[in-house]
Amino acid sequence: MPRRNTLVFIVIVALFAFAVCALVYPMFGREEMRLGLDLQGGVHMVYQADFSEVEPGAESEAIDGAIAVIERRINILGVTEPVIQKQGGDRILVELPGVSEAEKAKGLIGQTALLEFREQVEGEGGKLEWVPATGVVDGQEKVLTSSYFKENTYLSQGDLGGLLLIFEWNEEGSQLSEQITERLLGQPLAIFLSGEPLLGEDGQPIAPTVQSVITERGRIEGLSLKEATELSQLLNAGRLPVPLTPIYEQTVSPILGADFIDMSLKAGLIGIILVMLFMIVYYRLPGVLASLALIFYGAVVLAIFKLIPVTLTLAGIGGFVLSIGMAVDANVLIFERMKEEFRTGRTLGAAIEAGFNRAWTAIRDSNVTTIIVCVILIWLGSSIVESAPVTGFAMALLIGVLVSMFSAIIVTRTLLRLFVGTPLAPKTRLFNPYSGRK
Amino acid sequence: MMFDITGKRALFLIISEVIILIGIIALVVFGLKPGIEFSSGSIMTVNFEEEVEQAELKQELANLGYPNVIIQHTGAGDFIIRTPELTGEEKIVVEDALSARFGSLNEREFYSVSPMVAEETTRNAIIAVAIAAVGILLYITWAFRRMPKPFHYGTCGIIALLHDVIVVLGIFSILGAIMDWEINVMFITGVLAVIGYSINNTVVVFDRIRENLTKVISSNFEVVVNTSLVETLSRSLNTSLTTLLVVLSLLLFVGASIQNFVMVLLIGIIAGTYSSLCIAPTLLIVWEKREWGRLAFLRRAKAKGA
Numbered sequence: 001m002p003r004r005n006t007l008v009f010i011v012i013v014a015l016f017a018f019a020v021c022a023l024v025y026p027m028f029g030r031e032e033m034r035l036g037l038d039l040q041g042g043v044h045m046v047y048q049a050d051f052s053e054v055e056p057g058a059e060s061e062a063i064d065g066a067i068a069v070i071e072r073r074i075n076i077l078g079v080t081e082p083v084i085q086k087q088g089g090d091r092i093l094v095e096l097p098g099v100s101e102a103e104k105a106k107g108l109i110g111q112t113a114l115l116e117f118r119e120q121v122e123g124e125g126g127k128l129e130w131v132p133a134t135g136v137v138d139g140q141e142k143v144l145t146s147s148y149f150k151e152n153t154y155l156s157q158g159d160l161g162g163l164l165l166i167f168e169w170n171e172e173g174s175q176l177s178e179q180i181t182e183r184l185l186g187q188p189l190a191i192f193l194s195g196e197p198l199l200g201e202d203g204q205p206i207a208p209t210v211q212s213v214i215t216e217r218g219r220i221e222g223l224s225l226k227e228a229t230e231l232s233q234l235l236n237a238g239r240l241p242v243p244l245t246p247i248y249e250q251t252v253s254p255i256l257g258a259d260f261i262d263m264s265l266k267a268g269l270i271g272i273i274l275v276m277l278f279m280i281v282y283y284r285l286p287g288v289l290a291s292l293a294l295i296f297y298g299a300v301v302l303a304i305f306k307l308i309p310v311t312l313t314l315a316g317i318g319g320f321v322l323s324i325g326m327a328v329d330a331n332v333l334i335f336e337r338m339k340e341e342f343r344t345g346r347t348l349g350a351a352i353e354a355g356f357n358r359a360w361t362a363i364r365d366s367n368v369t370t371i372i373v374c375v376i377l378i379w380l381g382s383s384i385v386e387s388a389p390v391t392g393f394a395m396a397l398l399i400g401v402l403v404s405m406f407s408a409i410i411v412t413r414t415l416l417r418l419f420v421g422t423p424l425a426p427k428t429r430l431f432n433p434y435s436g437r438k
Numbered sequence: 439m440m441f442d443i444t445g446k447r448a449l450f451l452i453i454s455e456v457i458i459l460i461g462i463i464a465l466v467v468f469g470l471k472p473g474i475e476f477s478s479g480s481i482m483t484v485n486f487e488e489e490v491e492q493a494e495l496k497q498e499l500a501n502l503g504y505p506n507v508i509i510q511h512t513g514a515g516d517f518i519i520r521t522p523e524l525t526g527e528e529k530i531v532v533e534d535a536l537s538a539r540f541g542s543l544n545e546r547e548f549y550s551v552s553p554m555v556a557e558e559t560t561r562n563a564i565i566a567v568a569i570a571a572v573g574i575l576l577y578i579t580w581a582f583r584r585m586p587k588p589f590h591y592g593t594c595g596i597i598a599l600l601h602d603v604i605v606v607l608g609i610f611s612i613l614g615a616i617m618d619w620e621i622n623v624m625f626i627t628g629v630l631a632v633i634g635y636s637i638n639n640t641v642v643v644f645d646r647i648r649e650n651l652t653k654v655i656s657s658n659f660e661v662v663v664n665t666s667l668v669e670t671l672s673r674s675l676n677t678s679l680t681t682l683l684v685v686l687s688l689l690l691f692v693g694a695s696i697q698n699f700v701m702v703l704l705i706g707i708i709a710g711t712y713s714s715l716c717i718a719p720t721l722l723i724v725w726e727k728r729e730w731g732r733l734a735f736l737r738r739a740k741a742k743g744a
Contacts, residue, residue: 048554106526246526247552253545267691271684278680314696315624321688322631322703325681332680333642336673362645365581366638372573373634377627380566384559386475386551389696390627397631 005417012411016296019303033306035097036313036388039261041254042097043105046385047244049090054242059089065241067092073108076233087385092244098254106246108234115146115235116192119184120207130190130197135179137172144180146235148173153232158221165220165228167235174215181214191220193231198223248385264317271321272298275328283335289415290331290408297327297400297407304399316392323400329366330408333359349420356413363409367401374398441671444664447720454601454717461608468615470607473622474549476563478556480524483547484533485516490540492517498539502532508618516546523550563626570630574599574637581641585648590725595640598710598718602636603629605709606702613701624699632706635681639674639714646670647719659726663719671715678711 037044054062067084070092074082083095099105116132123129132143150168158164169177181189190207191198197205200222208221223231276294279287301320305312338355346354374394381391474481492511499507499519508520524532529548537543551559575596582591606629613619646666656662685707689700723729 046555048552103526103530245552246550248555249548249550251545251548253547255546263691267687270691271687274683274687275680278676278683282676315627315699318688318696318699321684322681325684326635326677328680329677332673332676336670336676340669362642365641365645368577368581369574369634369638369641370631372577373570373630376566376570376573377630379569380562380623380626383562383565384623385555386559386623389624393624393627393631 005414008410008414009418012296012414016299019296019299022303022307023299028307033302034309034311035261036311036316036392037095037097037250038252038314038388039264039312040098041252041258042095042099044096044248044250044388045094045106045109045246046087046248047092047094047109048247049092050243050245051090059242062242063090063092066244069240070094070109072236073234074105076108076230077105079105091247106249109244114193115198117144117180118190118192119180120188120190130192133180133184133189135176137175142172142176144173144176148176149235152236155228155232156219158219162221163223163225163228165223165232166217167219168217169215177218178213178215181210181212184210185213186210198231200224201227250386260314264314264321268317268321268324272324275324279328279331283331285419286331286335286338286412286416289412290328290335292415293331293407293411294324294327296411297403298324300407301396301400301403304403305396310395310399311388311392313388313392315389316396319393319396320400323397323404326370327400327404327408330359330363330404331412333362333366334408334412349417352413352416352420356409360409363405367405370397370401374401441668442664443667443671443716444660444720444723447716447723450716450720451724454713457608458601458604461604461611464608464611464615465604468611470611471614471618471620472560473620473625474520474551474556475622476556476560478523478551478553480521480529480548480550482519482521482524482529482532482545482549483516484519484536485544485546486540487543488541490517495519495536495540498536499532502535504532510618523552559623563623567626567630570633574633578637582644585644586651590722591644594718594721594725595637595644597721598640598713599633599636601713601717602632602706602709606632606705609705610698610702619698619701622698624696625702628699628702628706632702632710635707636710636714639677639710640718642673643667643670643714643719647722660723663723667715667719674711674715678707681707 049059049063049066051059051062063086067086070084071082074084074094074096077096077099079096079099081097083093085093087093094109096105118130119133120128121131134141134143136142146167148170150170150173153165153167156164156166187210188207189210190205197207198220200206201224202222206220206222220228272294276287276291279290279294281287283290301323304310305316305320310316334355337359338351341351341354374397377390377394378398381387381394384390492509495517496507496509499505499509499521504521506522510518512518521532529550533543533545575592578592578595579588582588582595585591610619610621610625614621643666646669647663650662650666650669655665682704685700685703689697689704
């Protein structure tokens with residue numbers, strides 16, 4: 001037995017060393033703990049696709065297309081590790097960690113990115129109104145928009161040093177453009193983006209006067225560099241093939257996230273120290289060993305979090321901290337049993353074995369309920385939109401419960417067995433604080 | 439010397455009856471306040487650079503067309519403003535108007551849920567709670583299969599469980615009425631965690647009763663129950679204490695954003711410890727000795743055996 005115990009002890013030490021390494025150094029390509037949105041700040045949006053304009057059967061293609069467009073648009077922002085996922089058949093989840101310009105990001109995603117060319121007509125009461133400029137192609141009346149742009153737009157310097165956004169018409173676009181510019185010679189032609197007039201650097205709507213018939217390529221003048229760049233990128237990223245409406249949104253400022261990490265680290269640390277103090281004062285030497293097992297527990301759980309990886313949210317940290325309190329439960333059950341065994345006059349070795357064996361059913365049964373609840377919560381988390389906190393909590397608690405069964409039973413028992421047969425073993429007061437008083 | 443816990447069962451049961459009665463009355467009168475996850479809406483956490491009075495903020499929001507907003511002022515000087523669901527444009531209008539009136543503001547957090555998502559979340563939360571109830575019931579039936587009267591043990595375990603849930607719900611309905619505390623998804627998560635915790639405490643006590651019954655340490659059922667309780671007492675209290683220690687450190691340091699959740703755990707753990715020690719086992723005795731009638735009249739049931 002002692003030799004086998006030494007072997008187990010070495011395995012435990014090796015496991016602990018591995019866990020600590022995994023936490024400190026990058027391992028399996030994981031550099032850092034993956035933090036949830038609430039801890040590092042950022043934007044979490046869920047969009048609902050509206051398929052009413054999409055042909056039946058083409059929904060899945062439309063949503064995949066929308067995801068591709070969003071991906072290209074997000075790339076403009078240069079976000080690291082964005083998450084863009086299909087949820088169900090008709091939703092898109094977008095997570096942008098660490099993004100501070102939430103409004104800009106949301107604007108970019110939701111943009112219809114369609115430039116519409118409009119002409120001025122006299123509306124009711126002689127008021128001038130901008131209406132979409134149309135032409136006729138293949139016997140159908142069509143509005144001239146950027147959907148007829150060919151390939152990519154690009155920026156160029158004009159003769160007078162101004163900035164030009166250059167675009168080319170495809171075949172249909174060039175027919176439309178020809179008809180419209182011919183009709184509007186000498187009149188203004190405005191450009192609208194998402195129903196709003198496109199504004200130039202001077203804050204005025206861009207509505208140049210048509211000077212010649214345009215068939216092949218056109219240019220937009222007067223934009224600021226920043227706006228021209230963004231617009232060009234947006235147009236190049238393509239149009240959303242299906243309209244998207246935000247149905248869920250959570251934005252957390254990165255500063256707030258940093259505060260949370262600080263606070264929850266403090267909470268976890270203080271919690272663990274209090275639990276250790278209690279265990280040591282109440283159970284003496286076994287308490288010290290249980291505290292060592294708890295350190296082992298903490299390192300292994302966090303290493304598992306990092307390696308799987310489990311996204312760490314505030315609620316997840318709550319689950320982890322809660323599991324610290326519950327992790328010692330198995331130790332408490334065992335030590336109480338050991339005390340009873342000491343009372344009947346057993347030696348240390350016998351008390352250890354009997355204590356562990358007899359506490360086992362209670363440990364197993366009491367952990368089952370927690371596991372049932374965790375599994376149900378993980379299901380709940382997977383079925384709702386605000387999944388992160390629920391899943392985070394349940395995963396943390398589940399991993400915690402499983403690891404705690406190992407740490408409280410195997411680790412503590414192995415450590416305790418190391419004392420069997422040593423000069424300390426007969427000093428039962430070290431192991432059982434009440435042995436002398438009864 | 440041995441504690442006589444079961445002998446004071448009438449007292450314990452009366453205390454619980456009163457607490458549960460208060461809880462049920464609170465639930466009927468105040469109800470529970472659903473958070474935006476269940477009722478849809480937007481929550482905006484903002485921080486002004488200058489001092490702002492809550493009443494003025496409320497007035498300004500009413501002027502903007504949001505008369506029924508709920509505003510909370512946190513310790514850190516943030517305002518948590520709850521409105522009906524705001525679209526992106528509406529939100530910009532509100533923020534611009536507020537900064538025009540009160541000086542520049544920082545948006546710390548924004549959270550918005552549409553009615554469709556809210557409905558879905560409510561439905562799935564209800565399903566989860568129902569599945570949890572069935573799961574726990576199956577587990578209890580299984581855990582107590584070798585007990586002499588499995589039905590008694592199962593029922594008493596479930597009564598203790600309901601006791602804890604009603605205490606948590608009751609306190610939250612009072613907190614909702616006084617401090618606008620809301621029920622969100624994390625609340626449900628907390629309640630389920632409490633259910634798991636509470637039943638597991640009860641199982642440990644019942645497990646010992648089973649063991650002592652098989653050993654026939656006494657022919658008096660009440661003595662067996664009391665002995666089992668006393669034997670598991672330090673375990674029950676110690677585990678609750680270590681769990682409470684970590685929950686308290688969460689409450690003190692993590693604060694506002696998961697406060698509701700931590701409060702659920704705190705109340706639930708205290709109620710769960712009490713019910714697994716003072717309610718579930720004593721109910722077993724009441725059942726065994728057929729004292730139900732006497733309890734109904736709140737008469738003091740004198741301990742006979744112990």
